[in-house]
Amino acid sequence: MTRTSYLNWGLYVALMAATMLWLGWGKPLNITGMFxxxxxxxxxxxxLGGIGMVVLFRASGVLNFSSGAAGAAGAMTAxxxxxxxxxxxxxxxxxxxxxxxxxxxxxxxxxxxxxxRETAVKAVATLxxxxxxxxxxxxxxxxxPRAIELPTDSVGLSLLxxxxxxxxVMAFLASVLIxxxxxxxxxxxxxxxxxxxxxxxxxxxxxxxxxxxxxxxIAWGIAGLLAGFTGLMFANLIRLEPVVITFMxxxxxxxxxxxxxxxxxxxxxxxxxxxxxxxxxTLSPMLKGVRPIAxxxxxxLVLLYxxxxxxxxxxxxx
Amino acid sequence: MDRSLFHITPSGAAGLIFAALxxxxxxxxxGSFWMSVFTSAACFTMAAAGVGFMYxxxxxxxxxxxxxxxxxxxVALRLNYxxxxxxxxxxxxxxxxxMVCGWLLAxxxxxxxxxxxxxxxxxxxxxxxxxFATFQFPNGGAGFWGVKIGSTDPFRGPLLAQxxxxxxxxxxxxxxxxxxxxxxxRRTAPGRAWALIRRxxxxxxxxxxxxxxxxxWAFGIAGLLAGASGALLAASLGLLDDGTFxxxxxxxxxxxxxxxxxxxxxxxxxxAFLYRVLPALLSSWGVNxxxxxxxxxxxxxxxxxxxxxGIAGQIFDATRALSAKIRGPK
Numbered sequence: 032m033t034r035t036s037y038l039n040w041g042l043y044v045a046l047m048a049a050t051m052l053w054l055g056w057g058k059p060l061n062i063t064g065m066f067x068x069x070x071x072x073x074x075x076x077x078x079l080g081g082i083g084m085v086v087l088f089r090a091s092g093v094l095n096f097s098s099g100a101a102g103a104a105g106a107m108t109a110x111x112x113x114x115x116x117x118x119x120x121x122x123x124x125x126x127x128x129x130x131x132x133x134x135x136x137x138x139x140x141x142x143x144x145x146x147x148r149e150t151a152v153k154a155v156a157t158l159x160x161x162x163x164x165x166x167x168x169x170x171x172x173x174x175x176p177r178a179i180e181l182p183t184d185s186v187g188l189s190l191l192x193x194x195x196x197x198x199x200v201m202a203f204l205a206s207v208l209i210x211x212x213x214x215x216x217x218x219x220x221x222x223x224x225x226x227x228x229x230x231x232x233x234x235x236x237x238x239x240x241x242x243x244x245x246x247x248x249i250a251w252g253i254a255g256l257l258a259g260f261t262g263l264m265f266a267n268l269i270r271l272e273p274v275v276i277t278f279m280x281x282x283x284x285x286x287x288x289x290x291x292x293x294x295x296x297x298x299x300x301x302x303x304x305x306x307x308x309x310x311x312x313t314l315s316p317m318l319k320g321v322r323p324i325a326x327x328x329x330x331x332l333v334l335l336y337x338x339x340x341x342x343x344x345x346x347x348x349x
Numbered sequence: 350m351d352r353s354l355f356h357i358t359p360s361g362a363a364g365l366i367f368a369a370l371x372x373x374x375x376x377x378x379x380g381s382f383w384m385s386v387f388t389s390a391a392c393f394t395m396a397a398a399g400v401g402f403m404y405x406x407x408x409x410x411x412x413x414x415x416x417x418x419x420x421x422x423x424v425a426l427r428l429n430y431x432x433x434x435x436x437x438x439x440x441x442x443x444x445x446x447x448m449v450c451g452w453l454l455a456x457x458x459x460x461x462x463x464x465x466x467x468x469x470x471x472x473x474x475x476x477x478x479x480x481f482a483t484f485q486f487p488n489g490g491a492g493f494w495g496v497k498i499g500s501t502d503p504f505r506g507p508l509l510a511q512x513x514x515x516x517x518x519x520x521x522x523x524x525x526x527x528x529x530x531x532x533x534x535r536r537t538a539p540g541r542a543w544a545l546i547r548r549x550x551x552x553x554x555x556x557x558x559x560x561x562x563x564x565x566w567a568f569g570i571a572g573l574l575a576g577a578s579g580a581l582l583a584a585s586l587g588l589l590d591d592g593t594f595x596x597x598x599x600x601x602x603x604x605x606x607x608x609x610x611x612x613x614x615x616x617x618x619x620x621a622f623l624y625r626v627l628p629a630l631l632s633s634w635g636v637n638x639x640x641x642x643x644x645x646x647x648x649x650x651x652x653x654x655x656x657x658x659g660i661a662g663q664i665f666d667a668t669r670a671l672s673a674k675i676r677g678p679k
Contacts, residue, residue: 094464096600144654150464151410152653155604159649162601166642278597281475288468320483327475331457334469338460 040297043333047304054311064193066310072199074306075206076265077326080283081290081298082210083257088292089230090250093142094154096280098134098254100164102262103276105130107172109263110179110271119182123263130259131252133164138251143244161277168273177271179263202264209257210299222249282323285330291337305329354536360665361532364614368525375521376514383629384513385585390625391520392418392582393602395527397620399574400603401611402531406543407567410467412599413454414575416477419594421447421579426487426589429504430495436507436584443580444573451572455565474596481591488588504587520581527574528614539566605645608652610659619660623648 055063080098088094105126112122137160145153183197217223225246228236237243261283265276282305289301305326312322357365375387400414425443428434434442457469487495489502510519534540542563545553553560583589602624609619628641656663 094468141650141654148653149408151467152607154464154467155410155600155607156650156653158600158604159646159653162642162646162649164646166639166644166646169639169642170637281471281596284468285472285475288472292464321479324476324479327472327479331469331472331476334461334465334472335457338457 039336040300043297043304044300047308050308051311054308054314058314061193063311063314066313067307068190068193068195068199070307070310071303072202072268072306073310074303075202076261076268076279076302077282077286077305078206078299078302079202079209079257079261079264080279081286081302082206082213082295083254083261084280084283084287085290085292085295085298086213086257087138087250087254088287090226091138091142091229091247092150092153092233093138093157094150094284094287094292095134095254096154096158097137097161097164098130098258099262099277099280099283100161100168100273101130101133101255101258102265102279103273104133104164104168104262105259106179106262106266106271106276107168107273110177110266111172113179123181126263127256127259130262131255134255134258135248135251138254139248142247142251161280165273165277172273174272179266179271181267184267198264198267202268205260205264206299206302210295213253214295222246226250282326285326288330289333291333301329301333354533360613364528365525367615367618368521368528372518372521376517379517381513384517386626386629388513388517388520388585389582390621391517391524392578392585393624394617394621395524395578395581396575397602397606397609397617397624398524398527398531398614399571399578401606401609401617401620403567403571404603404606405611406535406540407547407564408463409564409567410463410470410603411454411568411571412467412471412596412603413474413477414571415594415599415602416474416596417447417450417454417572417575418579418582419477419481419589419591420450421576422583422589422594423481423486423579424576425580425583426504427495429583430487430489430502436505440507440577440580440584444576447576447579448569448573451568451570451575452565454572455568459561459564471596471600474599478591478594478596481594485591486583486589501588504584506584516585520585523577523581527577530574531570534570539563543567601645604649608645608648608659610656610661610663612658613661613665615661615664616659 051067055066083098084095105128108129109122109126112125113119117125137157141156141160142153145156148156181198183201186197187194188197188200189195217227225236225241226249228239228241229243229246233243236246261279262276265279269275283302286298286302286305289305290297290299308329309322309325312318312325371391376384379387396414396418400411403409403411421443424446425439428439428442429436454470454473457466461469484494485496488497489495490497506516507519510516535543542553542558545556545558546560546563550560582593602620605620605623606617608623610616623645627644628638631641631644632638652659658666
């Protein structure tokens with residue numbers, strides 16, 4: 032990493048901290064703390080969604096709009112199984128398994144048909160898949176208030192005089208640990224090395240004898256596991272509604288963009304800070320109404336900042 | 350003036366005949382429910398033409414088109430309640446304001462391509478969605494946002510078209526004008542510049558084409574069409590709802606423009622038909638509305654995998670093959 036990129040990191044963190052300080056200024060500490068913890072939980076979900084997206088995008092060049100829909104399908108399955116009285120841990124496993132199978136099916140059978148198209152078209156194709164999933168899920172489970180409960184909901188942790196539910200802590204820890212885990216996986220294992228090679232140059236990697244299909248399938252698998260886990264957490268922490276979970280991909284893309292679809296650490300920091308700022312905007316009487324806008328504004332600013340000084344020239348970046 | 354500017358191709362003739370038929374037949378056939386469905390489909394045809402044109406001519410993916418329609422609709426409603434201008438003036442001002450918004454959106458486009466450009470426009474759509482949901486659309490209230498609780502003040506439609514039938518005809522004429530506007534650009538200097546940029550930006554720059562100007566121009570045209578269609582939609586309904594302008598709708602409209610076939614005039618028509626008329630048809634047949642999503646999704650995947658030129662491309666290929674068969678071997 033170069034010195035400039037350290038500077039950029041520092042600048043980003045300082046800006047976010049300044050924004051949080053400005054929003055929380057003069058408010059009682061326990062209220063600010065409450066919004067920060069709530070924001071960290073939501074931000075972890077954005078970050079998890081973004082991490083899945085970046086791992087897959089780097090390995091296969093596909094920006095997966097269908098991860099939210101796969102998570103929604105998993106979460107609804109888990110809810111249905113719980114209604115039938117299945118042992119709870121099995122329902123959670125089913126949620127992740129369903130999302131994994133759905134994502135793998137697309138990655139193995141549909142995505143290769145589009146491998147030669149431009150990235151934007153590949154991304155739009157996953158949207159087609161997301162629509163199919165959303166249609167089927169919403170058809171099977173018509174609109175109705177539902178919820179998924181986790182045993183961690185009733186476990187409370189006391190942090191600096193604040194009571195935080197176990198689920199929120201779990202979401203936050205999971206996002207940090209998964210980010211670290213994937214970083215180590217990509218850096219230390221052979222599959223990780225192959226994945227980085229494929230991300231760098233697909234054709235050259237194939238010539239070197241790297242099993243492209245296997246590497247890509249593993250990437251789709253990781254994306255599927257993360258989609259299932261994020262779907263389950265989202266259903267518990269925010270809302271169990273197929274449309275809402277499906278279009279959670281849009282703020283996840285914002286988190287992925289803050290890491291330029293490339294850097295997992297930045298995705299984590301970006302996602303977390305988006306969640307916290309979104310939540311803390313509630314404290315501002317003027318901006319309270321538009322608070323879900325935070326991820327988009329932050330992502331757009333990061334993108335514009337990254338493009339500064341560059342000119343659109345030959346060969347291009349896209 | 351360039352003579353080829355007014356040359357009518359067979360496909361163009363078919364388009365004009367189609368518009369004339371729609372103008373003559375649709376309002377006479379449809380009942381009041383279908384009238385509103387067709388009117389909104391005609392509005393979305395114009396918006397889809399804008400997004401399809403950017404994709405087909407420049408390879409730029411814009412995922413903000415429906416959001417920009419919302420901007421056009423918002424401006425038209427705001428002006429309607431603020432001043433006593435006729436509808437046409439509101440329409441033009443709304444279209445021009447949205448064109449300026451299109452230019453603003455073009456700023457990042459000058460430095461980004463492909464997926465990144467698409468994602469920046471998606472972020473803009475996400476932002477607009479939340480602004481619309483928070484502040485709602487003006488309905489005659491006081492203040493800048495002009496929202497009041499309860500009944501909505503009347504919206505002044507065009508003087509020429511006071512009945513729903515006449516308004517549908519009005520929208521069809523406007524949409525046809527939108528198509529002709531794009532086609533006129535395609536046949537003059539901007540079109541040649543776009544063709545060169547699409548092939549290779551490097552070649553275009555080397556040939557002295559102002560890439561920045563012409564890309565911005567394309568965004569402006571897409572914005573203009575979105576603004577006009579948003580204003581027409583506002584006039585047809587008299588009020589607007591933020592649910593119409595979600596960012597997911599913008600993605601959907603782009604997807605359907607690809608399914609329809611962005612390179613042909615028929616493409617946006619098919620896109621708007623799928624977007625507005627098909628769900629209405631399905632619900633009138635008693636099919637669950639969620640299954641429309643499944644049909645869209647399957648159609649989208651099928652079109653992307655098997656038909657890069659969309660349904661319109663397949664139709665035109667089929668007619669060409671048919672006419673070759675009728676003429677017989679040479």
